[in-house]
Amino acid sequence: MRLKQGSFLWYLYLDKIYCLLSVRNVKALAEYFHILDVHGKNTLNDVLFYHFLHHVTDLKKAQINIVFDMLDWNAVGEIGFEKFYMLVCMLLAHQNHLEGQFMYRHSRPVFDLLDLKGDLRIGAKNFEIYRFLFNIQKQELKDLFHDFDITGDNRLNYQEFKLYTIIYIDKLQKRQKTEEKEKGERKRSLYSKCHIKQIQAERVSWKKMESESTEREH
Amino acid sequence: MEEKPSKVSLKSSDRQGSDEESVHSDTRDLWTTTTLSLAQLNMPLSEVCEGFDEEGRNISKTRGWHSPGRGSLDEGYKASHKPEELDEHALVELELHRGTSMEINLGEKDTASQIEAEKSSSMSSLNIAKHMPHRAYWAEQQSRLPLPLMELMENEALEILTKALRSYQLGIGRDHFLTKELQRYIEGLKKRRSKRLYVN
Numbered sequence: 001m002r003l004k005q006g007s008f009l010w011y012l013y014l015d016k017i018y019c020l021l022s023v024r025n026v027k028a029l030a031e032y033f034h035i036l037d038v039h040g041k042n043t044l045n046d047v048l049f050y051h052f053l054h055h056v057t058d059l060k061k062a063q064i065n066i067v068f069d070m071l072d073w074n075a076v077g078e079i080g081f082e083k084f085y086m087l088v089c090m091l092l093a094h095q096n097h098l099e100g101q102f103m104y105r106h107s108r109p110v111f112d113l114l115d116l117k118g119d120l121r122i123g124a125k126n127f128e129i130y131r132f133l134f135n136i137q138k139q140e141l142k143d144l145f146h147d148f149d150i151t152g153d154n155r156l157n158y159q160e161f162k163l164y165t166i167i168y169i170d171k172l173q174k175r176q177k178t179e180e181k182e183k184g185e186r187k188r189s190l191y192s193k194c195h196i197k198q199i200q201a202e203r204v205s206w207k208k209m210e211s212e213s214t215e216r217e218h
Numbered sequence: 219m220e221e222k223p224s225k226v227s228l229k230s231s232d233r234q235g236s237d238e239e240s241v242h243s244d245t246r247d248l249w250t251t252t253t254l255s256l257a258q259l260n261m262p263l264s265e266v267c268e269g270f271d272e273e274g275r276n277i278s279k280t281r282g283w284h285s286p287g288r289g290s291l292d293e294g295y296k297a298s299h300k301p302e303e304l305d306e307h308a309l310v311e312l313e314l315h316r317g318t319s320m321e322i323n324l325g326e327k328d329t330a331s332q333i334e335a336e337k338s339s340s341m342s343s344l345n346i347a348k349h350m351p352h353r354a355y356w357a358e359q360q361s362r363l364p365l366p367l368m369e370l371m372e373n374e375a376l377e378i379l380t381k382a383l384r385s386y387q388l389g390i391g392r393d394h395f396l397t398k399e400l401q402r403y404i405e406g407l408k409k410r411r412s413k414r415l416y417v418n
Binding site: 007008011027028031032035036038039047048050051052054055056 | 363367368370371372374375377378379381382385386389396399400403407
């Protein structure tokens with residue numbers, strides 16, 4: 001799922017830590033939503049929503065309908081600005097590879113969205129339907145339910161889901177630290193190689209100068 | 219549990235755009251990546267967006283970005299600016315206010331005092347012009363979204379709504395009131411866009 005380059009959403013900036021837009025960006029987004037709100041109801045119906053998502057992303061029709069059904073919490077056939085804002089944050093998080101951070105920071109609203117039946121549990125089938133939004137692979141999803149379904153009912157309650165997001169972020173941070181260490185070591189080894197070459201070159205030139213000076217003396 | 223900010227490596231695609239659009243994209247990038255001082259702003263989402271409450275219901279249709287009543291927003295806006303910028307903003311406001319007050323009091327003053335007032339205002343405006351030659355730019359910065367951003371939004375919305383119109387016509391027919399409403403809206407948007415292009 002990618003945002004179309006050069007579209008309005010592409011220019012918005014998502015805070016990397018809190019995975020939210022700034023006030024200024026929200027104002028711009030509100031203005032954009034207002035322009036799309038053709039019928040003056042402060043909502044987007046399913047047709048407008050479909051064409052909007054189809055225009056700014058590469059999602060297929062079935063996926064767009066799934067997203068609409070997920071956001072249309074009250075089943076009124078329309079999406080308000082709050083849900084629209086959340087969707088935009090999710091799209092930007094996906095675009096900037098911040099899906100894990102987004103789930104960690106906003107675990108409650110994400111859980112509520114995935115809890116389709118409203119029974120405070122997320123089933124494996126439901127999560128499977130929406131995993132494309134959070135860039136979760138099939139095997140990762142299986143491992144998720146295997147590792148975090150503590151109650152053993154093949155569903156995740158909020159605590160289990162929150163634990164997953166915490167551990168996911170922890171693993172991500174460790175991976176980034178090791179990557180940074182490796183980068184640092186590579187740089188150091190490159191630097192030391194260059195340094196050695198420089199010293200050798202200086203020695204050679206110094207020897208040349210010495211030999212020239214002795215020749216002149218003779 | 220205290221959450222440490224994670225150093226997430228940004229692998230986002232380049233947002234600078236092509237060379238042809240570099241001027242517009244720079245403006246849009248600058249504008250969207252500049253953040254207001256969030257420490258000063260502690261308000262729910264609904265208060266940020268005028269006309270919307272927390273359930274997405276319409277409160278008012280007015281879209282004045284800069285209103286005198288919203289002190290906290292202005293404070294937050296001012297807090298994010300440097301002192302010299304704040305002074306310039308204050309100067310602009312003063313000039314604008316003086317301009318309006320001058321118009322109001324025009325009929326009441328004598329001609330001599332009027333000339334004196336005009337001289338003083340022209341002097342002050344000269345001083346202000348020295349510090350801030352691009353008045354329209356500063357007015358835009360304070361109260362409205364940047365024009366390139368507005369243009370981008372409207373162009374994109376126009377494309378989206380044109381496609382939506384076809385769906386409406388196929389789905390509910392050309393004579394349905396929603397289809398007609400959408401058609402009128404699109405025409406209005408096109409007129410607004412052509413007016414702006416004509417003015418530019």
